[in-house]
Amino acid sequence: xxxxxxxxxxxxxxxxxxxxxxxxxxxxxxxxxxxxxxxxxxxxxxxxxxxxxxxxxxxxxxxxxxxxxxxxxxxxxxxxxxxxxxxxxxxxxxxxxxxxxxxxxxxxxxxxxxxxxxxxxxxxxxxxxxxxxxxxxxxxxxxxxxxxxxxxxxxxxxxxxxxxxxxxxxxxxxxxxxxxxxxxxxxxxxxxxxxxxxxxxxxxxxxxxxxxxxxxxxxxxxxxxxxxxxxxxxxxxxxxxxxxxxxxxxxxxxxxxxxxxxxxxxxxxxxxxxxxxxxxxxxxxxxxxxxxxxxxxxxxxxxxxxxxxxxxxxxxxxxxxxxxxxxxxxx
Amino acid sequence: xxxxxxxxxxxxxxxxxxxxxxxxxxxxxxxxxxxxxxxxxxxxxxxxxxxxxxxxxxxxxxxxxxxxxxxxxxxxxxxxxxxxxxxxxxxxxxxxxxxxxxxxxxxxxxxxxxxxxxxxxxxxxxxxxxxxxxxxxxxxxxxxxxxxxxxxxxxxxxxxxxxxxxxxxxxxxxxxxxxxxxxxxxxxxxxxxxxxxxxxxxxxxxxxxxxxxxxxxxxxxxxxxxxxxxxxxxxxxxxxxxxxxxxxxxxxxxxxxxxxxxxxxxxxxxxxxxxxxxxxxxxxxxxxxxxxxxxxxxxxxxxxxxxxxxxxxxxxxxxxxxxxxxxxxxx
Numbered sequence: 019x020x021x022x023x024x025x026x027x028x029x030x031x032x033x034x035x036x037x038x039x040x041x042x043x044x045x046x047x048x049x050x051x052x053x054x055x056x057x058x059x060x061x062x063x064x065x066x067x068x069x070x071x072x073x074x075x076x077x078x079x080x081x082x083x084x085x086x087x088x089x090x091x092x093x094x095x096x097x098x099x100x101x102x103x104x105x106x107x108x109x110x111x112x113x114x115x116x117x118x119x120x121x122x123x124x125x126x127x128x129x130x131x132x133x134x135x136x137x138x139x140x141x142x143x144x145x146x147x148x149x150x151x152x153x154x155x156x157x158x159x160x161x162x163x164x165x166x167x168x169x170x171x172x173x174x175x176x177x178x179x180x181x182x183x184x185x186x187x188x189x190x191x192x193x194x195x196x197x198x199x200x201x202x203x204x205x206x207x208x209x210x211x212x213x214x215x216x217x218x219x220x221x222x223x224x225x226x227x228x229x230x231x232x233x234x235x236x237x238x239x240x241x242x243x244x245x246x247x248x249x250x251x252x253x254x255x256x257x258x259x260x261x262x263x264x265x266x267x268x269x270x271x272x273x274x275x276x277x278x279x280x281x282x283x284x285x286x287x288x289x290x291x292x293x294x295x296x297x298x299x300x301x302x303x304x305x306x307x308x309x310x311x312x313x314x315x316x317x318x319x320x321x322x323x324x325x326x327x328x329x330x331x332x333x334x335x336x337x338x339x340x341x342x343x344x345x346x347x348x349x
Numbered sequence: 350x351x352x353x354x355x356x357x358x359x360x361x362x363x364x365x366x367x368x369x370x371x372x373x374x375x376x377x378x379x380x381x382x383x384x385x386x387x388x389x390x391x392x393x394x395x396x397x398x399x400x401x402x403x404x405x406x407x408x409x410x411x412x413x414x415x416x417x418x419x420x421x422x423x424x425x426x427x428x429x430x431x432x433x434x435x436x437x438x439x440x441x442x443x444x445x446x447x448x449x450x451x452x453x454x455x456x457x458x459x460x461x462x463x464x465x466x467x468x469x470x471x472x473x474x475x476x477x478x479x480x481x482x483x484x485x486x487x488x489x490x491x492x493x494x495x496x497x498x499x500x501x502x503x504x505x506x507x508x509x510x511x512x513x514x515x516x517x518x519x520x521x522x523x524x525x526x527x528x529x530x531x532x533x534x535x536x537x538x539x540x541x542x543x544x545x546x547x548x549x550x551x552x553x554x555x556x557x558x559x560x561x562x563x564x565x566x567x568x569x570x571x572x573x574x575x576x577x578x579x580x581x582x583x584x585x586x587x588x589x590x591x592x593x594x595x596x597x598x599x600x601x602x603x604x605x606x607x608x609x610x611x612x613x614x615x616x617x618x619x620x621x622x623x624x625x626x627x628x629x630x631x632x633x634x635x636x637x638x639x640x641x642x643x644x645x646x647x648x649x650x651x652x653x654x655x656x657x658x659x660x661x662x663x664x665x666x667x668x669x670x671x672x673x674x675x676x677x678x679x680x
Contacts (some may be wrong), residue, residue, distance in 0.1 A: 066595075129369055181632030224605040224626035228642055246665075256556075257587045257606045274555040275588045293470065295555035300505065301512030322456065328555065332503075 019022050021082045021149045023214060023267050025247040025289055028323035034081035035347040036151070037340065038251070038271075039330030040074040041086050049072055057102040061087050064137035071142045071308030076120045077337065078344050081210075082149045083142065085205075087135060087348075089155030089216055090163060094131040095197045097124040098164065106168070114179075117186035123193060135201075139208035152210030154201055156198060156217030157194040157235040161187065169235070173222045180231055183308055195235045199242040207269070214249040214271065215239055221254030221273070228258055237265040251292060252261075253329065254282075256293075263288060274328025277288040279316045291324040294343075299327075299335045310346040350376070352413045353375045356543060356578040356599050356620055357510045358653035364645070365412035366678040369582070369602075370661030371405040371621040372417050376668055378404055388433040392418050395468035402473045402481075408668065409675050413480045413543075414473065416536075418466060420486030420547055421494060426528045428455040429495065437499070444498030445510075447652075448517035454524060459532040468537035483541030485532055487548030487583070488525040488566040492518065504553045510564055510676065518562060526566045530573040545580040545602065547569055552585030552604070559589055568596040580622060584660065586626075587612075594619060605659025610647045619649070622655040625674075628665045630658075634673050641677040 020034035023258055040049055060066045068097075070255075072085035073115065090108055093100050099111040114120060129136075142150055150282060162176045170176070180187045202213050220232045232252075240248050247268030252258060256276025262268065269289035272278060298309045310325075317323040325347045331340060351365035352679045367427035373379055378410035382391065386628055392396045405488060421439055423432045424431050430442040445451060460467075486494075493502075493507045494664060501507070533544050551563045562581075571579050578599030582590060587607025607623055629640045629665065640654075648654040662671060 024376075079393070172629070177626075177628040178631050181629065181636045197510040205544075221606065224624075224640075225608045226640070227626065228606075254606060260611075275552065275559075275585060276557045280591075292554075295508075298512065300509050305512045309555075309557070314633065 019149060020209060020296060022247070024322060024324045025095070025249075027287060029166070029321045029323070032348060033317065033320070033323045033325045035344055036080045036082040036084065037074070037327055037331050038084070040078065040084065040340075041070045042081060042208065042331060043333035044331055044335045045073055047077075057088075057164060061091065062134050064134055064141050065132075067138035068141040068145065071138070072145060072295045073292045075146065075148060076273055078341050078345060079147070082151055083146055084151040084153060084214070085135070085142065087137060087138070087153070087212065089153070089160065090235055091132055091135065091216070092128075092160055092194065092197060092201055093153060093164070094177065095126045095128050095201065096164075097323045098192070099247075102140040104239040108163065108168050110163055110167045114164050114190070117183045120193070125193060125345050126198060127209060128204050132204070136204060136208040139205060139210055143209040149211035150209065150216055151212050151249075152196045152202065153214045153216060154203035156215050156232065157187065157191040157198060158220045159217050160194045160198075164190070173219065177222075180227065183272065184230075191231065191235050192222070193239050199239055202239065202243050205242065210246075212247040212249065212268070213243060216250040217250070217254070220252035220258065223254070225257075227263065228254070233258075233261055233265060236262070236267075240267050247299070251291075251322050260284065269322075271326060272328060276311060278323075282317070282320070287322065289322040289324070291326045292327070294330040295330060296327045296329050296335075299331065299339045303339070306339060306343055307346050310343055314347065350480060352489045352655060353542060355653060355655045356580075358462045358618060358620055360383070360652045360654070361602045364648065364651070366656040366675055367411045367413040368658055369415070371415065371671075372401045373461065373662060374664035375662055375666045375671070376404055376408070378408075381532065384385075388419075392422065393465050393523060395465055398465075398469035399472040399476065402469070403476060406479060406607055407475065408680070409672050411479070411675060413482055414477055415456055415482040415484060416466070416470060416473065416541065417543070418469070418484070419680060420484070420491065421458075421467065422463055422551070423485060423525065423528060423532055424456045424495070426459050426532065427524070428457060429494075431519040434628050435458050439494065439499050441494055441498045441532045445495050448514045451517050451521045451524070454521075456528060459528065459535050463532060463535070467535060467539040470541055472538060473676060474608070480542035481540065482543050482545055483533065483536035484545045484547060487546050487551065488522040489554070489563040490524070490548050490550045491525045491529075492521050493550045495497045495521070504550065508553075511558065515561075516674060522562065526569050530570055533570065537574065541577075543578040543580065543581055543599070544574060546580070548583040548585070548664050551583035551589065554585070556588075559585070560592065564589075564592055564596060567593070567598075571598050582622075586639065591615065600653075600655065601660060602657060606625065609644060609654075613648070613651070618651040618653065620655070621651075622657045624657070626660040627660050627663060630662065630670045631672065632642075633671070637674055638677050641674055645678065
């Protein structure tokens, strides 16, 4: 339970460790399952989602599980269909083209549309001895997907939308925020011990845009979920850290560009998570150990620190490297 | 000459303004020329390079010219062939595969291999009434191109190289740094008034990697060119600003994610350049004015500030929008 202690700033042992995308394509067992089921089937079938969620606990010995799911499931509460295309990533079947499209989006309760998530949480919790982290995408990131129709290289449609129709963009963010709060409350009620909000695309924003289109909605989520620890992660959190603090999250998860000790100096009591460059997992073991130690030395004895990567594990990384990293942190 | 005043921290008028990629594909006149010549022919023919360099001075009224050239020309001093493929970007014809390849790289003097750059500088200076900025790529960025063989989505080869063969990576950076210093000295001798170093790919690095593989080489360049203002630009400069300062450049050019006024508070005398989100140029004019004013208000009366974008102008932006932005800054 070291994760929950760290989240309170009260950990006296070695730092807890878990990874973003710790259950995924890099694992042979995951790939074997994936050959039999589509990605959507896997996240929508509680038994399979549970099985995948548990994989890294058994194989890596990490200190927390994160529910196997996807940030895009929230689209189901907006009546928007999506699927995942091999090698291409997510495809939104009816992306938003016009401000009126925002007004036309229905809203369905997460309790109804996403009950499979509740079931997976129940199932997972009954089999789990470490804390379970639930999650959702940040409103800005979900809005970007809805507008771009999937991932993007330049996010031009999103940028144009927020410049040309800021009021409609805010309406969209509002809608997603309300639903995300409901969704996270449902996850909490179902038994997760902590939550993480992923603002994967915040890093494309200019500073004033981040303050206008991302931060207020992250703040609303943190306020609404004040009785469970909420961890905020952005690609861009190294730049935005001082402002993310204002949302009053339980913790900030730092991308791999910034210095944990610099953020620690500015925010002595802030719970910090991160921030090893994921690509270190491509390195020889001696280098993995060395890079992990650089971070562990900086954060030695810190009661409010959680070891993690600065972003997710990549599909072509090796389980052996990840396991070795866990051992480095533990010893 | 407001640019040179700002670079000394002594500007008493409105801030000077220029843009990265201010001469390029977004201009109809440029595209007309480009139809007749390859990109390489354009940068290697002093008369054409001069014509292109002058385009934005005449059409936009910016306060500085930046030599029309490419950071990859330094590869010619390493005997490495490259070309630009329509829609794909640069292609390095014989990328580095093995540490031994670094040892085998020849070095040729920029005076011989890049004399066309000198000629273009001479020609441009004779036609120019505003300062001329010369430039080169940062050693880390050039090394990445040499290893990846072009641009990259994940820079995996570069990351693997620096983890597996750090000493060879340093040798490569060393070689590029020596040549870049020679090259910049040649540009200075030919008449440029200031220099900018582009570390376009520094933003993929983890913090400790930036300190090891980028910063020391930027520092060496700044030290060697101490008698001409050197501006440092990284994608990532918002995160790395406090460390970039240690290289003692004349100025730091900020990407669009960070807050200029926050950096100003930490570094009261540092010359700052930037950092409007380039995508603002896709916005309606009223929004362009508003976003420019946000920055201009923050930096009002600052004697050490240069208006610029946080990155380059994109090919599908409109000349009209860019011209309007210049007017906003001037008025």
